[in-house]
Amino acid sequence: MARTLNEGERAAEAVERAGVGALEGVGARINAFFEYIGGVAALGGETAVTIFKLRIRFSETVSQCYLLGYQSLIIVLLTSLFTGMVFSLESAVQAVQYGFGSFVGGIVSYTNVRELGPMLTAVVVAGRVCAAIAAEIGSMTVTEQVEALQSLGLAPVRFLVVPRVLALMIMLPLLTVFADVVGVMGGEWIANAQAHIAYNDFMSSARQTIGFEDVVKGLFKSVIFGVVIALVGSYQGLNTTGGAAGVGRSTTSAVVICIIMIFILNFILSYFLYGGG
Amino acid sequence: MADVIAKLDDVTLCYGPKVVLQNCSLDIVQDAITCIIGLSGAGKSTILRLLDGLRRPDAGHVYVRGQDICHMRESELIEMRTRIGFAFQFAALFDSMSVGDNIALPLREHTSLSEPEIREIVMHTLDSVGLAHTYDNMPSELSGGMLKRAGFARAVVTNPDLVLYDEPTTGLDPIVTHLLTDTIQRLRKQLKATAVVISHDLESIFMMADYVAMLFEGAIIEYGTVDEVQKSLNPIVQQFLQGSEVGPIPL
Secondary structure: HHHHHHHHHHHHHHHHHHHEEEHHHHHHHHHHHHHHHHHHHHHHHHHHHHHOOHHHHHHHHHHHHHHHHHHHHHHHHHHHHHHHHHHHHHHHHHHHHHOOHHHHHHHHHHHHHHHHHHHHHHHHHHHHHHHHHHHHHHHHHHHOHHHHHHHHHHHHHHHHHHHHHHHHHHHHHHHHHHHHHHHHHHHHHHHEEEHHHHHHHHHHHHHHOOOHHHHHHHHHHHHHHHHHHHHHHHHHHHHHOOOOHHHHHHHHHHHHHHHHHHHHHHHHHHHHHHHOO | OOOOOOOEEEEEEEOOEEEEEEEEEEEOOOOOOOOOEOOOOOOHHHHHHHOOOOOOOOOOEEEOOOOOOOOOOHHHHHHHHOOOEOOOOOOOOOOOOOOOHHHHHHHHHOOOHHHHHHHHHHHHHHHHOOOHHHHHOOOOOOOOOHHHHHHHHHOOOOOOOOEEEEEEOOOOEEEHHHHHHHHHHHHHHOOEEEEEEEOHHHHHHHOOOOEEEEEOOOOOEEEEEEEHHHHHOOOOHHHHHHHHOOOOOOO
């Protein structure tokens, strides 16, 4: 009996230990999450102060606009075109069957301008650019180049983060405009080819549905996404440790975290911008 | 005692659970070359980073030119660092810039000199380390020894009064090692600046050092002139200087 009790006590202790361990694990993860968000926010604050003080390296910012923005154009155009096409393919034929063919232009353009354009562009750019930022700054960190900047009396935020944040704040909305246009055009083409919706009807429906305000709100979202991509990539890069393997880890984490943040932020922004709140 | 330009006072610093420096104190004498020796991973490079304000101690104080830098704001540290040169172990040149642009960077950022004036100073500095012909080269085109010398040039181009060298001769052949040791001595005389050198190369240390400090288990256990340290009665110092496997230093 005593032996059974001891075993029971041991089992209870083990369960308790496991419970405490699990709680500690959850606590540590929550702590790490808020620490991460706090770190990115602090970096954002420092970046904002530097921008407001106009301590901007213009030539580097232009260079980053080319590297991060212009060089992403083709991939953004391709993904937007095919997304617009497939969206139209799925909706146009059904809509015509149910007698809503005249609304297809509105539906495709509405979705593109308000949601798909800004978010897909941000996700595609995040995959390409956030990784590049994290890898470049991460490599500089592990090869002491970031410390070298500091030792020369130069602030890494001004040199590395501000040009990338500004470049993406400018270029992501521009890319989004291209994505919106190409997505709608792709949808229009497929609506015509598959559901025989006339180009004029499609565009007329689009014009009636989409207002200038929708375009501006979509672009506002892309500015926020641009800031998030640059900050998350830079934060991961600046906090890279552990040589080449560390750069790899930072790069992967940067893309994953960035894409998750874009999806979450997209919901929050849509909720408040489009009258959900 | 000569004037002290920088000082570690009872400094303790940990990386996570690992205690790197514990109640470590060290005076850096002005206009002299102080070499810090010690085992790999003992925290020698950390001392340089403390002196440059790149790390803050967990306890204790770091003084540079009489000012406690531990509680300085980042803007004050940036101002302080403009008068300190730091030559990194692997040079840490910015690989997106040419050698000339690397060395010109602090001049472009901290002075109002014209581009021709900056170019002249950079060429003169590169010439002083024997690299005048590399102005337009990218860092990836230089050898290890040339990279280190380019790193020296960037560290001293603003005429700092304190220059920190992190393992300047590690991994180089004896001829380049001799060349770099000569360069450190010459730069010190030219700039009339204080130098702190981290190195494992005892021959070059004994050649250039005015003072030697030995770091062991987080604290300075021996400090003095080259002669004093060589004659130290501390068995740890003697084992290290002789490179012997037998002695109190755990392997």
